[in-house]
Amino acid sequence: MEFETVIIGAGAAGMMCAGHLDGRTLVVDHAKAPGEKIRISGGGRCNFTNMYCDPGAFLSQNPHFAKSALARYTQWDFIALVDAHGIPWHEKTLGQLFCDTSAKDIIAMLRGLMQARGVALSLHTRVEDLRADTGGYALTLSDGRRLRAGRVVIATGGKSIPKMGATGYAYDIARQFGLPLTDTRPALVPFTFPDRRFAEISGVSVPARVAAGGTAFEEALLFTHRGLSGPAVLQASSYWEEGAPVTLDILPADMLEALRAQRQTAGRRNMTTELARHLPARLVDHLAGLFDLSGNLADWSDARLTALADGLRQWELTPGGTEGYRTAEVTLGGVDTDALSSRTMAARDMPGLYFIGEAVDVTGWLGGYNFQWAWSSAMAAAADLNG
Numbered sequence: 001m002e003f004e005t006v007i008i009g010a011g012a013a014g015m016m017c018a019g020h021l022d023g024r025t026l027v028v029d030h031a032k033a034p035g036e037k038i039r040i041s042g043g044g045r046c047n048f049t050n051m052y053c054d055p056g057a058f059l060s061q062n063p064h065f066a067k068s069a070l071a072r073y074t075q076w077d078f079i080a081l082v083d084a085h086g087i088p089w090h091e092k093t094l095g096q097l098f099c100d101t102s103a104k105d106i107i108a109m110l111r112g113l114m115q116a117r118g119v120a121l122s123l124h125t126r127v128e129d130l131r132a133d134t135g136g137y138a139l140t141l142s143d144g145r146r147l148r149a150g151r152v153v154i155a156t157g158g159k160s161i162p163k164m165g166a167t168g169y170a171y172d173i174a175r176q177f178g179l180p181l182t183d184t185r186p187a188l189v190p191f192t193f194p195d196r197r198f199a200e201i202s203g204v205s206v207p208a209r210v211a212a213g214g215t216a217f218e219e220a221l222l223f224t225h226r227g228l229s230g231p232a233v234l235q236a237s238s239y240w241e242e243g244a245p246v247t248l249d250i251l252p253a254d255m256l257e258a259l260r261a262q263r264q265t266a267g268r269r270n271m272t273t274e275l276a277r278h279l280p281a282r283l284v285d286h287l288a289g290l291f292d293l294s295g296n297l298a299d300w301s302d303a304r305l306t307a308l309a310d311g312l313r314q315w316e317l318t319p320g321g322t323e324g325y326r327t328a329e330v331t332l333g334g335v336d337t338d339a340l341s342s343r344t345m346a347a348r349d350m351p352g353l354y355f356i357g358e359a360v361d362v363t364g365w366l367g368g369y370n371f372q373w374a375w376s377s378a379m380a381a382a383a384d385l386n387g
Contacts, residue, residue, distance in 0.1 A: 003120075005385055006139060006149040008127055008169070010034035012110075012371055013357030014155030016378035019113025022386050026149075027119060028141065030126045031165045035107040037157070040164070041371070046103030048082065049075040049375070050368035051095035057365040058373065059238055061182050065337040066362045066373065069345070073379035075372055085109045094219075096367045130173060136352055151352040153381055158331025158358045160186060166325070170335065170359035177350045180336040182361045186328030187238040190229035191246065191319035198223040201282045208232050209249035213239030221248065223283070227319060234366050237322060238332055246319060251312040252278045259297065259305055267298030287312075330370050334361040344384035345377050354381045 004023035007014045015034060018027045033039075038046055050057075053075040055067045079097070082089060087109060088100035099105050114121065122141070129140040136150040156169045171181055201223045208221035210232040222230035228246075236246060255278045262274055271293050276284045287293065291311055325331070335355045339348055345360070347353040356377040364370040 001145060001147045003147060003149045005151045005153060006137070006147060007153040007155055008130075008173075009153075009155035009157065009357075010121060010123070011036075011155060011157055011357065012038055012374035013157075013378045014153070015107075015110035015114060016375050017153055017155065017356060017382045017385075018119045019110055019117060020379060020382040020386075021117060021119070025117065025119045026122065026147070027114070028122045028125050028127055030124065030142075032124060034121065034123065035110065036164050037161065037166075038107050038110075038371075039103050041103055042098050044103055045098040045100075046106050047092075047096050047098050047368040047371065048089070048106055049078050049097050049372045050365075051075060051091065051097065053095075053369055053372045057369050059187075059332060059363045060337060060361050062337045062361075065340075065342045066376075068342045069376040069380040070372070072383075073376045075368075077379075078372065078375045082106075082109070085112070094367055127169075130176075132177070132350070151354065151385055153354040153356060153385075154359055155356050155378070156359060158334060159184065159325045160328040160331045160358075162325055170355065174335045174339075174355070174359075177347065177353060179339040179347055179350070179355075182333040182336050184331050184333035186322055186325050187332035187363055188234045188329035188366050189237045189322040189324065189327060190224065190227060191233060191237065191240075192227040192321050192323055193317075194320040196225060196227075198227060198286070199225045201280075201286045204280050204283050205230060206250050206279065206283065207252075210236040211247040211249075212236040212244065213241060215239045216247075216249075221250065226323065228317075231366055234329065238363060238365070240319070240322075242321065244318070245316045248315040248317065249313045250279070250283075250315065251309055254278075255312075256305060256309045259300070260302070263297040263300065263305075268296050271295055271297055271300060329366065330358055330363055332363045334359050337361050341384075343380065345381040346384060354385070356381050 003026045005025045007018050007027045010027050010029035018025050058066045087105045089097050126142040128142050137152045139147040154170045159168050202225045205220050205222045209216050209218045217232045217235035219231035221232050345354050345356050357374045364373050
């Protein structure tokens with residue numbers, strides 16, 4: 001069987017690319033349904049892009065690589081596509097855009113684009129063998145079919161959330177054809193502590209500033225049975241290196257001045273009681289084991305109040321690790337961008353071979369950025385494939 005293009009991976013990037021290709025195209029995926037990570041994303045509403053998407057929100061060994069694709073197909077382009085298909089959406093926080101109804105609307109849109117182009121889709125199907133052949137590539141599928149394709153696009157993502165079928169297939173193909181890889185690890189992932197020190201306050205959430213690797217994020221922090229989670233932690237995890245500390249700032253903006261004022265009018269009140277006006281009571285109980293919170297407000301000098309404020313502003317912790325690929329939203333690292341064209345996503349030294357989406361060493365922040373990279377990188381490849 002002859003195809004102009006075979007796309008391996010029916011996720012966000014693979015379907016987006018397929019839905020914009022001319023010529024005879026086949027999409028192959030070992031999953032039972034296309035777009036499974038789209039379906040579960042954003043609590044089932046799919047955080048499909050971010051209004052503030054910018055190259056500065058992406059990590060890569062080459063921070064300039066993503067600029068071309070992101071500039072040529074922007075968040076506004078994808079929003080226009082969503083609008084054209086009548087999908088209602090809303091902004092949640094920090095520019096994050098979600099479907100009003102269901103993530104399945106995005107999947108249906110992509111399926112519709114593929115059907116309009118006559119794209120063939122083979123699910124429950126693995127690529128057993130892929131090799132360069134005269135004028136293109138030869139593929140053997142798990143159902144016994146042998147195919148020829150002029151071009152092959154690898155859109156299988158990274159290793160994150162293996163229960164959804166994620167594998168390191170893209171990296172295996174890169175190695176097979178001599179493309180270098182950068183180190184990979186789980187990203188946008190909760191921190192864990194072996195002693196489960198926060199189990200007693202599991203479920204408590206506070207606004208926080210979480211810093212790791214010289215970068216800080218201000219969003220919600222969630223204490224869990226295993227350790228730390230919440231948007232601020234997930235963001236910081238992409239910058240964290242094993243064995244390094246993270247710094248939490250959970251000091252409410254007005255707490256220090258408020259406590260000083262209360263000391264004048266309600267000095268006989270217990271310090272823990274007053275602190276619970278500013279922080280969750282269960283968290284205050286936990287902090288009492290870390291800081292000396294004894295005594296009434298009247299007993300607290302300015303120096304002691306300042307020391308407490310500094311402690312809450314610079315609470316340093318060293319995680320034992322992360323929850324790993326099991327819960328990581330994305331994989332950091334991947335196919336080295338030095339081996340790819342930033343304009344087309346094609347392998348420089350392997351004609352007709354493309355890598356798009358999460359498989360590439362481009363990782364976005366939490367909040368729709370990684371979906372936008374999927375759309376943008378897919379469109380960069382599609383433009384080149386359409387020639």
